[in-house]
Amino acid sequence: xxxxxxxxxxxxxxxxxxxxxxxxxxxxxxxxxxxxxxxxxxxxxxxxxxxxxxxxxxxxxxxxxxxxxxxxxxxxxxxxxxxxxxxxxxxxxxxxxxxxxxxxxxxxxxxxxxxxxxxxxxxxxxxxxxxxxxxxxxxxxxxxxxxxxxxxxxxxxxxxxxxxxxxxxxxxxxxxxxxxxxxxxxxxxxxxxxxxxxxxxxxxxxxxxxxxxxxxxxxxxxxxxxxxxxxxxxxxxxxxxxxxxxxxxxxxxxxxxxxxxxxxxxxxxxxxxxxxxxxxxxxxxxxxxxxxxxxxxxxxxxxxxxxxxxxxxxxxxxxxxxxxxxxxxxxxxxxxxxxx
Amino acid sequence: xxxxxxxxxxxxxxxxxxxxxxxxxxxxxxxxxxxxxxxxxxxxxxxxxxxxxxxxxxxxxxxxxxxxxxxxxxxxxxxxxxxxxxxxxxxxxxxxxxxxxxxxxxxxxxxxxxxxxxxxxxxxxxxxxxxxxxxxxxxxxxxxxxxxxxxxxxxxxxxxxxxxxxxxxxxxxxxxxxxxxxxxxxxxxxxxxxxxxxxxxxxxxxxx
Numbered sequence: 370x371x372x373x374x375x376x377x378x379x380x381x382x383x384x385x386x387x388x389x390x391x392x393x394x395x396x397x398x399x400x401x402x403x404x405x406x407x408x409x410x411x412x413x414x415x416x417x418x419x420x421x422x423x424x425x426x427x428x429x430x431x432x433x434x435x436x437x438x439x440x441x442x443x444x445x446x447x448x449x450x451x452x453x454x455x456x457x458x459x460x461x462x463x464x465x466x467x468x469x470x471x472x473x474x475x476x477x478x479x480x481x482x483x484x485x486x487x488x489x490x491x492x493x494x495x496x497x498x499x500x501x502x503x504x505x506x507x508x509x510x511x512x513x514x515x516x517x518x519x520x521x522x523x524x525x526x527x528x529x530x531x532x533x534x535x536x537x538x539x540x541x542x543x544x545x546x547x548x549x550x551x552x553x554x555x556x557x558x559x560x561x562x563x564x565x566x567x568x569x570x571x572x573x574x575x576x577x578x579x580x581x582x583x584x585x586x587x588x589x590x591x592x593x594x595x596x597x598x599x600x601x602x603x604x605x606x607x608x609x610x611x612x613x614x615x616x617x618x619x620x621x622x623x624x625x626x627x628x629x630x631x632x633x634x635x636x637x638x639x640x641x642x643x644x645x646x647x648x649x650x651x652x653x654x655x656x657x658x659x660x661x662x663x664x665x666x667x668x669x670x671x672x673x674x675x676x677x678x679x680x681x682x683x684x685x686x687x688x689x690x691x692x693x694x695x696x697x698x699x700x701x702x703x704x705x706x707x708x709x
Numbered sequence: 710x711x712x713x714x715x716x717x718x719x720x721x722x723x724x725x726x727x728x729x730x731x732x733x734x735x736x737x738x739x740x741x742x743x744x745x746x747x748x749x750x751x752x753x754x755x756x757x758x759x760x761x762x763x764x765x766x767x768x769x770x771x772x773x774x775x776x777x778x779x780x781x782x783x784x785x786x787x788x789x790x791x792x793x794x795x796x797x798x799x800x801x802x803x804x805x806x807x808x809x810x811x812x813x814x815x816x817x818x819x820x821x822x823x824x825x826x827x828x829x830x831x832x833x834x835x836x837x838x839x840x841x842x843x844x845x846x847x848x849x850x851x852x853x854x855x856x857x858x859x860x861x862x863x864x865x866x867x868x869x870x871x872x873x874x875x876x877x878x879x880x881x882x883x884x885x886x887x888x889x890x891x892x893x894x895x896x897x898x899x900x901x902x903x904x905x906x907x908x909x910x911x912x913x914x915x916x917x
Contacts, residue, residue: 380873381869381870381872381873384869384872384873384876384877385847385854385869385872387848387876388844388847388848388872388876389847391847391848391849392847392848392849392851406824406880406883406884406887407876407879407880407883409824410824410829410832410833410879410883411829411844411848411876413824413825413826413828413829414742414826414829414830414833414844414845414848414849415739415848415849415851416826416829417738418734418737418738419738419826422737422738422741422742423733423734423737423738424753425733425737425753425756425757425760426730426733426734426737428757428760429729429733429737429757429760429761429763429764430726430729430730430733432760432761432764432765433721433726433729433764433767434726435764436764436765436767437724
């Protein structure tokens with residue numbers, strides 16, 4: 370079949386020999402006729418440089434001079450740049466987690482130290498980290514955000530956001546004052562004055578310009594569209610249900626969500642995801658449509674938060690409002706797992 | 710040679726421009742040929758990028774085989790280039806071109822006498838990429854199998870096997886050229902690609 374076979378490398382050792390010979394420059398040693406086409410091919414591939422191959426010398430030298438003039442701050446060796454990128458990303462991630470954890474712990478500490486106030490429940494939607502206080506008779510998930518009824522407890526552990534409160538004024542509370550106003554108006558008249566003496570209501574007092582002005586101030590604010598039901602058709606009967614759940618996992622992340630619905634002449638749905646790192650942040654969203662389930666209302670809450678370390682808070686509240694309004698809001702808070 | 714090279718590396722790191730020029734003249738041909746097999750006509754551009762990085766990162770070179778260090782940079786630049794082009798790095802030359810090249814009378818003639826460097830690199834570039842890289846790193850860059858394995862991220866044994874296969878394949882191509890020219894002189898019909906296909910089982914069929 371084959372007339373003539375050129376020498377082929379019989380094994381790897383032979384191949385190694387050929388490859389090494391190529392580098393050593395075996396060509397031409399046979400003088401004229403090359404002994405083996407393969408050897409010749411390899412020798413040609415390893416031949417000395419042609420002039421055109423060195424055309425980039427000037428540019429390379431310029432690069433060399435430039436590098437000497439301004440040495441790179443962090444000269445990166447070529448191999449394994451990917452790993453470094455990965456490490457950097459991991460470091461950034463860890464730093465983010467640490468920052469979040471620190472913020473959560475700080476907030477938890479603040480919450481724990483806060484004096485027992487009638488809890489401006491709807492506004493400071495406090496996520497998990499706060500759920501550690503003892504017997505936190507959670508006002509979570511109370512429709513109408515009614516803190517007064519059952520629980521003058523410390524700040525709500527997981528207050529399921531305005532939406533869960535069942536207030537048709539589902540718009541996120543713009544600031545503390547609006548929430549304080551609602552809390553204030555939710556109180557019985559006999560309790561109002563007393564409430565204003567607590568530190569928690571001081572922002573409201575200041576905003577109103579004095580303790581005596583608060584009522585007028587809040588009523589004025591309540592007249593604003595965001596604080597009033599969209600549909601006030603006079604029906605005074607509504608059923609409100611609210612669900613609030615909050616989860617705080619360690620001091621790192623806190624999640625809270627609340628759902629509230631009011632049936633009667635409307636329904637309110639709200640979802641409030643809350644991030645633990647930003648206590649003031651209230652990202653709840655609610656669509657309100659009729660149904661005045663706003664305060665006053667009453668809520669009964671029970672909570673069984675465990676001691677710090679790992680806290681689970683579960684609260685269920687039933688709110689009953691005058692005028693046949695009723696709202697039920699089970700709230701669940703689970704959080705405050707402090708690093709053991 | 711190796712000692713000369715390492716002395717030049719030290720001098721260049723100290724800022725000696727002549728030493729850097731020596732490094733360039735010594736290493737650039739091999740790098741350029743290796744890059745030609747990897748990225749084809751863009752080899753000059755990639756080689757420029759490579760030398761830019763070599764000049765910049767020279768202070769961070771911590772010893773070891775300088776050829777391997779430079780060829781690793783070149784290979785990374787080539788892979789980046791190919792990634793930019795969204796092109797697969799393997800088999801840069803289609804098999805059809807392979808048979809055309811191998812069947813070229815000039816190639817055969819040159820192979821029989823004195824093959825040019827470019828033709829030799831072009832022929833090696835027709836190998837599957839693993840084999841082509843193994844052959845080039847061993848024969849052209851001048852690395853041993855262990856060092857080439859480190860550059861390629863493979864074991865030395867795998868590099869030896871790939872180089873061996875590549876050489877066998879190259880020998881088969883050359884033989885085929887040789888036989889074709891011999892058959893042409895005798896007037897007998899040349900054997901078409903069947904022989905090549907048997908010798909190169911990894912290659913795609915030339916035509917459907």
